[in-house]
Amino acid sequence: MARCCEVCGKGTQMGNAVETRGKAKYLGGVGTKVTGITRRKFKPNLQRVKVTTMGGENRTMRVCSRCLRSGAVRKLVRRKPFDLPKEIKAKAT
Numbered sequence: 001m002a003r004c005c006e007v008c009g010k011g012t013q014m015g016n017a018v019e020t021r022g023k024a025k026y027l028g029g030v031g032t033k034v035t036g037i038t039r040r041k042f043k044p045n046l047q048r049v050k051v052t053t054m055g056g057e058n059r060t061m062r063v064c065s066r067c068l069r070s071g072a073v074r075k076l077v078r079r080k081p082f083d084l085p086k087e088i089k090a091k092a093t
Helices: 065-070 086-092
Strands: 013-021 033-042 046-052 058-064
Touching: 046 065, 058 065
Parallel strands: none
Antiparallel strands: 013 033, 046 058
């Protein structure tokens, strides 16, 4: 299974790791210099989550944290929410 989100398709991206050396000019130095540039990977923050799909079935998916936070997926309800008995509800109203 590839390292990508099953909802939005976000996957690994490539970028640069920039190594610098020296003291910044505003701190009294002669300025920072780039001493090395190497390739690196930016990996998505994937979480393995039990999700209720549109069809009503429950399954495990690998979902990125952005999809979880935005509500793109609906997490599985493990326990029914707390509900008051009918007698107590009648007394409260």
